[in-house]
Amino acid sequence: MRKYIIPIFAIFQKDFKSELRTRYALNALAMFVVTTISIILFAIANETPSYEILAGILWIIIFFSAMSGMARTFVSEEEKNTVMTLHTITTPVTVYFGKFLFNLILLIVINSFSIILYMLLMPNFEIKSPDIFIVTLALGTFGLASTSTIIAAIIAKSNTKGTLYPVLSFPILLPLLLVVIKATKLALEGEIFSKALPDFQVMLAYFVVITAGSYLLFDYIWKD
Amino acid sequence: MLRVEAINIKKNFGNRKIFSNINFTLDSKNVLGITGKNGSGKSTLVKIIAGIISATNGEVKYFIDQKHIEQPEIYKYYGFVSPYLQLYEEFSAFENLELISKIRNIMIDENRILSLLERFGLLDRKDDYVREYSSGMKQRLKYAAALYHKPDLLILDEPRSNLDSDGIRIVYDIIQEHKEKGSIIIATNDLEDIQLCNNIIDLNRIPK
Numbered sequence: 012m013r014k015y016i017i018p019i020f021a022i023f024q025k026d027f028k029s030e031l032r033t034r035y036a037l038n039a040l041a042m043f044v045v046t047t048i049s050i051i052l053f054a055i056a057n058e059t060p061s062y063e064i065l066a067g068i069l070w071i072i073i074f075f076s077a078m079s080g081m082a083r084t085f086v087s088e089e090e091k092n093t094v095m096t097l098h099t100i101t102t103p104v105t106v107y108f109g110k111f112l113f114n115l116i117l118l119i120v121i122n123s124f125s126i127i128l129y130m131l132l133m134p135n136f137e138i139k140s141p142d143i144f145i146v147t148l149a150l151g152t153f154g155l156a157s158t159s160t161i162i163a164a165i166i167a168k169s170n171t172k173g174t175l176y177p178v179l180s181f182p183i184l185l186p187l188l189l190v191v192i193k194a195t196k197l198a199l200e201g202e203i204f205s206k207a208l209p210d211f212q213v214m215l216a217y218f219v220v221i222t223a224g225s226y227l228l229f230d231y232i233w234k235d
Numbered sequence: 236m237l238r239v240e241a242i243n244i245k246k247n248f249g250n251r252k253i254f255s256n257i258n259f260t261l262d263s264k265n266v267l268g269i270t271g272k273n274g275s276g277k278s279t280l281v282k283i284i285a286g287i288i289s290a291t292n293g294e295v296k297y298f299i300d301q302k303h304i305e306q307p308e309i310y311k312y313y314g315f316v317s318p319y320l321q322l323y324e325e326f327s328a329f330e331n332l333e334l335i336s337k338i339r340n341i342m343i344d345e346n347r348i349l350s351l352l353e354r355f356g357l358l359d360r361k362d363d364y365v366r367e368y369s370s371g372m373k374q375r376l377k378y379a380a381a382l383y384h385k386p387d388l389l390i391l392d393e394p395r396s397n398l399d400s401d402g403i404r405i406v407y408d409i410i411q412e413h414k415e416k417g418s419i420i421i422a423t424n425d426l427e428d429i430q431l432c433n434n435i436i437d438l439n440r441i442p443k
Contacts, residue, residue, distance in 0.1 A: 032325050092320070093322070
């Protein structure tokens with residue numbers, strides 16, 4: 012196990028250090044979140060959106076911010092021609108999980124920022140069941156990070172990276188998005204934890220299936 | 236002792252046939268040269284040998300003391316240098332070697348890093364970002380990165396690329412030293428490089 016953990020953390024550390032030096036993804040994502048929430052606030056004006064709308068908008072922000080930043084981990088390696096270096100110094104599995112870890116941490120940071128901003132600015136956004144909300148956010152973030160990572164690896168080799176990423180991600184992420192929106196609505200309505208359990212099972216199953224599929228397929232995506 | 240076996244290697248890109256039926260065995264203390272005109276597939280063949288891309292048909296097998304090495308693990312046994320391989324420009328030379336050591340899951344040996352950088356004339360610039368390096372200095376750093384883990388096999392694609400006469404001399408010294416204990420694959424069109432090899436694959440003569 013140790014033989015995998017150290018290289019995975021080394022890949023994560025490399026991307027993290029690189030991000031701190033270039034601030035490419037973090038700045039772009041933060042600006043995206045601020046701009047989107049501002050536009051939404053202007054659009055709703057004095058209206059009080061329903062819980063369903065609030066939950067939907069929150070996950071739209073999270074989905075598109077993920078789409079604008081998550082691809083960076085693989086695209087930058089392609090653009091800098093460092094993909095081949097990774098090929099010659101480690102295994103594909105290490106690369107996938109190192110990149111997944113980086114995307115996960117980046118998504119946690121961005122989601123925390125988005126939610127704080129959303130709670131402060133959006134009218135009627137009050138989390139009445141924090142337990143449901145935290146589990147939904149955690150499982151949703153894991154699923155989103157896992158899917159974003161494998162799709163980023165696929166699109167990094169194409170010529171139309173920016174356009175292809177959300178287009179390819181949307182149908183794959185749709186089942187997850189529908190469930191997290193529903194569970195977020197339950198958290199806003201103040202439902203009891205057990206009512207959201209079936210949704211959590213779907214989210215967990217989604218994460219496990221996507222991660223297992225990615226683990227099995229990454230070698231082929233990575234090589235050619 | 237490392238042994239590399241290539242069995243019926245064939246590569247096509249779509250409908251374009253690059254080469255087929257390439258077979259060779261490379262044992263320790265041997266230098267294999269791969270030559271051929273531009274576009275003949277020299278770099279493609281070394282990438283297949285290094286497991287970076289797949290062959291359309293056939294396979295390359297690595298053996299250590301006759302024990303077969305699984306494909307994902309072969310990176311441990313070779314060092315790869317080529318003009319198209321890039322190191323991380325936002326990190327310094329020292330950081331790059333430190334990083335590679337961590338990703339390879341081998342202990343960071345500061346003395347080895349410093350001695351390699353000294354050998355390639357990069358010691359006084361070890362803390363500068365690689366993006367500030369000239370193309371020749373980057374090439375020297377690639378050699379340091381390829382040698383750091385003391386590989387059995389050195390795969391060199393256009394080994395003299397971007398190097399000045401001093402750099403070429405260092406590389407030739409390394410080739411001479413390395414062939415005493417390990418094996419080398421050189422993809423080149425340079426006559427001086429070819430003279431170092433005891434086996435040659437000429438891709439111009441290989442059927443497509």
